[in-house]
Amino acid sequence: MLLIRIWNYFRGYVIIKIEGLTLEKFINLAIAKNIILWDITRIDYTTLKAKVSVAGFKELRDIVQKVGCRVNVIEKKGYPFFINKFKYRKMLAIGSVLSISLIIFLTSFIWNIDIVGNERIKDEEIINVLESLKIREGVSKRAARDIDISNALLLSIQDLAFANVQIQGTKMIVEVKERELVQVELKDDVPCNILASKKAVIEKVIVKNGKGLVSKGDIVKEGQILITGVINSETLESPLLVHSEGSIIARTIYTEKIEEPIVKTIDDETGNTFTTREIIIGKKRIQLMNGEIPFKDYVEVEKIKEIGDLGIIKLPIVTIQHTFKEVQKTKIKQDVEALKKISAVKGTQKLMAKIPKDSTVISKDVRYSIEDNILVTEVIIEVNEDIGVKEKITSNNQED
Secondary structure (H helix, E strand, O other): OHHHHHHHHHHOEEEEEEEOOOHHHHHHHHHHOOOOEEEEEEEEOOEEEEEEEHHHHHHHHHHHHHHOOEEEEEEEEOHHHHHHHHHHOHHHHHHHHHHHHHHHHHOOEOOEEEEEOOOOOOHHHHHHHHHHOOOOOOOEHHHHHOOOHHHHHHHHOOOEEEEEEEEEOOEEEEEEEEOOOOOOOOOOOOOEEEEEOOOEEEEEEEEEEOEEOOOOOOEEOOOOEEEEOEEOOOOOOOOEEOEOEEEEEEEEEEEEEEEEEOEEEEEEEEEEEEEEEEEEEOOEEEEEEOOOOOOOOEEEEEEEEEOOEOOOOEOOEEEEEEEEEEEEEEEEEOOHHHHHHHHHHHHHHHHHHHOOOOOEEEEEEEEEEEEOOEEEEEEEEEEEEEOEEEEEOOOOOOOO
């Protein structure tokens, strides 16, 4: 069906209105002469609307004279008429060519830079590195691809463990992953500090080597030095660097929040669907098929297809098919007490997956609240755990 429509478009066709009292005879004679009419619609008792090829329309003249009907052209469609318009509208043709050329030219530049994945590292720090590489909004894609941006970010920002740069259309996406503060294996002769892997309240400090900087009751933040390997003394001309050893037991809190509706709505699909399509060029959306969604309740499914990848150049052109599936909503009231137990178990399971196996659980608390018909369950677990992680001493972190 699609191939036929494409074929008719390139051949050209007209939408006609047929008026008369012998419409059936008109259609029968057209069929007898192998003149194809399609999308025939009856407007009223004496009027039809149909589509016919340009060649077929010319052959209808004899039939019109025989049956006494009147035929008018409502609209001309297809590639031949499209080209014919440009013959008489040279400025429009030139403007279209210039517009397409401008779109192609503009899509060869980067107009948006998105940074994702960073938490501790500020966007400004990453942007400064990009600026030093002359990567900014408005830079050409070719210039950006010629630079190893990922490697430059990793070399410039020590807290980065991973960096990846992708160019999608006119957008550059800089995806980063920060280096986690985890225990590293260092040889005994390598000078190091012991840092806090997370925010916590100190319970016990055992220093085997190095100098302890915190004591019981202190609140420490992530990355803070707990045991330093830099030993300063009046008898020494320069600081002594040692391999810190010890354990820092601290009280930490893990929380998990579970939200469940008391009155739950279930969507049952009826099988009825409605489909629309649109094309997106850059940031401009063009509706190809639209109309009112004939359903009160529905779920939407999108099917996205990129059509701008021409191999040599990738234009930001995509088509989206929106399928609206009609659903029938059914409300079910859940048992609150049973819901509390289920939510508490879910929250506890999620937390136990996060808590280190060698830690000791001090307390567990479960709190419930109801907000706007939503049961909110908050599970809080306090544990004692060793929060110390080793970091090699460098010229940048030599401090006591």
